[in-house]
Amino acid sequence: MTTINWHQCAKNIDLSIYDLIDGKQVKPNSDETIRKYAPRDGSLLYQLPVGAPAEVERAVACAKQAHKDKRWQGLPLHQRQAMLRKLADLIDTHQNTFALYECLDAGKPISRAAREVTIASNMLRETAESADKLFSAYIADEAYCAYHLRKPVGVVGAIIPWNYPLVIAALKIGPALIMGNSLVLKPSEYTSLSAAYLATLALEAGIPPGVLNIVHGIGQTVGAALAHHRDIDLLSFTGSSATGKQIQIAAGQSNMKRLLLECGGKSPYLVFDDCPKDLDMLAADIVGTMFQNQSQNCMANSRLLVQDSIKEALVPKVLEQTAKFIPQDPLDPNTNFGAMIHETHMNNVLSYIDSGTKEGATLIAGGKRVHVDTGNTDSGGFYIEPTLFDNVNPQQKIAQEEIFGPVLSILTFKTEQEAIELANNTIYGLAAYVATENMGRARRLSQDINAGSVMFISTSTPAACSQQLGKEGHRESGFGAEGGLLGLASYSLNTCVQQWT
Ligand code: NAD
Secondary structure (H helix, E strand, C coil), rough: CCHHHHHHHHHHHCCCCCCCCECEEEECCCCEEEEEECCCCCEEEEECCCCHHHHHHHHEEEEEHHCCCCCCCCCHHHHHHHHHCCCCCHHHCCCCHHHHHHHHHCCCCCCCHHHHHHHHHHHHHHHHHHHCCHHHHHHEEECEEEEEEEEEEEEEECCCCCCCCHHHHHHHHHHHHHHCCEEEEECCCCCCCCHHHHHHHHHCCCCCCCEECCCCCCCCHHHHHHHHHCCCCCCEEEHHHHHHHHHHHHHCCCCCCCCHHHHHHHEEECCEEECCCCHHHHHHHHHHHHHHHHCCCCCCEEHHHHHHHHHHHHHHHHHHHHHCEEEECCCCCCCCCCCCHHHHHHHHHHHHHHHHHHCCCCEECCCCCCCCCCCCCCCCCCCEEEEEECCCCCCCHHCCCCCHHHEEEEECCCHHHHHHHHCCCCCCEEEEEEEEHHHHHHHHHHHHHHCCCEEEEEECCCCCCCCCCCCCCEEECCCCCCCHHHHHHHHHHEEEEECCC
């Protein structure tokens, strides 16, 4: 990584954006455009057409035809697997290009962006490999058997956000295609580059025309047209809970399409005084999980709930670790903390910081926008310091709402019951992290905390999260599993077949 001159590469990279419809790359067709600014320096990166419902019509019609004539679902599974593996290999071959696109578009550190490319390609491979594991059969005797037949749902629409553009695209493309569906994918209007490039590789991988379609544009045009479309059989959405609710309305007003909704979060990190003894390790985990991707991460542990008996020992360590995250130019390979996605979002996060102080919490780190030298004279990148608030009241805005930025709220509890109540005291239920060595407590909390994923930190830091099981949000974090075998089930219809012979 370190030998590449990323600044030079960034000057030469092609920023063209194409839709992919019926196996052809086409320029998004609409006169109206939005300006996309680079998070790292605020300069104009490209202009994106807002997109038109007519393009959604064309893409959905092609996907529907592809489903009907079985050009994809009719292929033997091993052929579909081979093409998805080829796509994964092509992504790896073009790792540097993808990393640069993600870095420029999303403002994420280039080294992190490169890791995400590998995560995306591995995800595609693992999904392809697991497709033949999703069967169940019941055989009573010679004369009777029953089994679940998994069938493609049909035309899948996928609407994705800007925080992990390539990874989330892979999370949807893999299961949708391996289960035999055809797909129309809408990337976020803030991060269009990696999906546009992926479209070229999908053709090279041999995926038949019309099976994977990509339509760029904004939510109000392209997204809404997909959500209301009567020929979309399943809509898989990742984004905010507010948009998720709009999607539910659109599904109800149109064809009652199936929905997978992966929405917002306000995840707690609970630390009990029976946590692992190594508080440096623990603080590094708390801070590393929280500030990854500038905390623009649905599973960010934006609430640190600490048992009062251990608070005095832990908080200085958390401060120490936080100081290691310094906003810097995302194109620098040593950067671990980049820029916020856009100016409005940055200002929104700053207004949360303002409210934190006004509502009585104690600011103990960060709190400001900072200037980062990117070697560019018009440098006006969207950088905010990692920020910590202590003595946060559970009812404060910063303890209740998803900020989606680097603002960590510290709250305290005395008893396990109080900890559970605090953990569950938001509208969300996406993830929770718990530091305890007490396995009985771990068992109770996995039952009582309202979250689709609960991670226990008991002896050492988890090296990697597994996608193998699949997971889903609870409450206003959404519903429907993604990832693993559960995710494959979400992207297919289940027919129970009973046979008497
Ligand atoms: P967003 O809801 O603003 O946009 C997400 C997508 O929806 C974009 O492609 C957007 O164009 C589209 N969209 C907007 N309005 C629409 C409408 N009316 N109809 C159809 N589509 C519409 O979210 P965002 O700001 O892009 O992403 C951040 C949010 O995503 C956060 O809330 C975060 O928690 C959530 N997220 C959740 C997960 C998860 O796994 N649960 C993962 C990543 C991000």
